[in-house]
Amino acid sequence: MKAGALLYLDLIMVILMLVLAIGALHARSLRHAVILFIVFGLVVALAWARLRAPDIALAEAAIGSGLAGALLLAALRDRRPGDDATRRAPVWQSVAVGGLVTALVVLLAWAFLEVQGGRANEPLANIVQATLHESGVSNPVTAVLLNFRAYDTLLELTVLLAALLGVMSLGPQRSPMRAAEPMAAGLIGWLIPLLILAGGYLLWVGAHAPGGAFQAGALLAAAAVLAHLGGRREFQLPGHTRLRLLAVAGCAVFTLVGVSTLLGSGVLLQLPSDWAGGLILLIELFATASIATALFLVYLGGHPPSWNSREVHPDA
Amino acid sequence: MTEMLILAVVVLGATFALALLGMLRQGTPTDRILIAQLLGSNGVGLLLLLALLQEQLALLDVALVLAILSVVVVIAFTRRGKEQADA
Known part of the structure; x- marks a missing residue:
């Protein structure tokens, strides 16, 4: 019952994150995009909380959702009339950025699998726990x-x-x-x-x-x-x-x-x-x-x- | 007790999604920032419930930070610069 019900919450969170990310990218005005991005940060903080990573949830709530929101709203105030008009990037730019992002994702996936595969060695978390008493915190x-x-x-x-x-x-x-x-x-x-x-x-x-x-x-x-x-x-x-x-x-x-x-x-x-x-x-x-x-x-x-x-x- | 907490989580999650649908529909920027505030309070509630359900008291601190900073965002939204004061 417990795990099943919380799974619905996770499902809602995943869908909301995707909807918000797409919405922020394709919003008609920058102001709407900023508001959607702030809410996106909030949902990401909740997702980290669900993943039992309160440290990252805290950083996301403080910096990602809170301060970045104020920063983006201040940047919004600087814009001049006409800045809202969406300018389409040249095709080569889109391809270059897309290619770089894809390469980065592949690299990260490789690093992740490498670390997972390296579990024959001791997992890092165990090493940290074992030496925690020497760290002073x-x-x-x-x-x-x-x-x-x-x-x-x-x-x-x-x-x-x-x-x-x-x-x-x-x-x-x-x-x-x-x-x-x-x-x-x-x-x-x-x-x-x-x-x-x-x-x-x-x-x-x-x-x-x-x-x-x-x-x-x-x-x-x-x-x-x-x-x-x-x-x-x-x-x-x-x-x-x-x-x-x-x-x-x-x-x-x-x-x-x-x-x-x-x-x-x-x-x-x-x-x-x-x-x-x-x-x-x-x-x-x-x-x-x-x-x-x-x-x-x-x-x-x-x-x-x-x-x-x-x-x-x-x-x- | 746990069942009640889970029920509350599901209800809050559902209102979260509903409020977001309202935000994605047509609306003035003021409507949207108000919905963003509602979502912020909703998120605080979810974090408090998750802190109990997952037995992670650190999530209470996350809720605290979220509660304080969402007010900062709404003040940042409503304040205007000097030159726009009379606009």
């Missing part, structure tokens, strides 16, 4: 992300930093919003502390349950996005030096820890198991600050006045 996902495969996470933070620098070079940020009406302002005033609190909670809980720097950073960035949307002047970005320090803090602290372990034990990012818990929290703390900064600055769509010292003080 009790959540296997955090252990993998910040200890066993910390190098990958360091590179992810670097990619995020590179993306941020790309957006910062595009030009000045989107114009600030006017102050919100009383109803919206009241709601925003309630939500900002809640988001900050939830972000801190996710950062802390990441050590033993799903959570962590990316989700916490997304919630903090959402708090900043709300302050921007509400035209709250009392929330200001820090000055250019501190803003840049915030943006690179995650990468910098992570690299510093890596170099110290290289000097101490001779292996890059080999966290000593006595200190691992504290070091992971340290890395995650700074990574959260950098991720939140990066996501919010990307939301602004260009560099804020405080990014460039010369623009703040034209005479200096």
Whole structure:
């Protein structure tokens, strides 16, 4: 009874995902496409929950559905009349993109089968469980992300930093919003502390349950996005030096820890198991600050006045 | 108890699909964002039920994040920029 009934839910989810994906691609206007995409993120989060992967469900809910939705809606506001007209790509472009995507799918399928076939060796999950006590945390996902495969996470933070620098070079940020009406302002005033609190909670809980720097950073960035949307002047970005320090803090602290372990034990990012818990929290703390900064600055769509010292003080 | 929870899951799943059909039919952007909000609340309910059924309390946190962020999306949708303020 239980499995059978939940199977119906899975079936509905699968159909909805396909309908939403096709709908978002073929929507008549960009606005409809964005709304369908937001709902698509919601259904994907539910699908991950059904697949018993709460870590990915959390990331999808925080970044895929929530923050990406706000980001796309902001991008929508930038469009000029006529942008909605659908331009058809040349045939060679469609063929090239289709070919690349097909190649990627084949590669992923091959990698998946290879890992499945490699079960003669020990499954990775067992190895993680067996060595979990050395990682300093009790959540296997955090252990993998910040200890066993910390190098990958360091590179992810670097990619995020590179993306941020790309957006910062595009030009000045989107114009600030006017102050919100009383109803919206009241709601925003309630939500900002809640988001900050939830972000801190996710950062802390990441050590033993799903959570962590990316989700916490997304919630903090959402708090900043709300302050921007509400035209709250009392929330200001820090000055250019501190803003840049915030943006690179995650990468910098992570690299510093890596170099110290290289000097101490001779292996890059080999966290000593006595200190691992504290070091992971340290890395995650700074990574959260950098991720939140990066996501919010990307939301602004260009560099804020405080990014460039010369623009703040034209005479200096 | 479990039967009741499963019944609730199926009903919520069905309303989810029905609301989505409403969204795919003709409607103003405001209708659609309201339906998106309804779906968000629906999703929170489904996650809470799944947390109990699958005995995964971490899904409660997912529901929390979803509940807070869906409000952010609706605020992002309703706010207008300075230059569009009088439009």
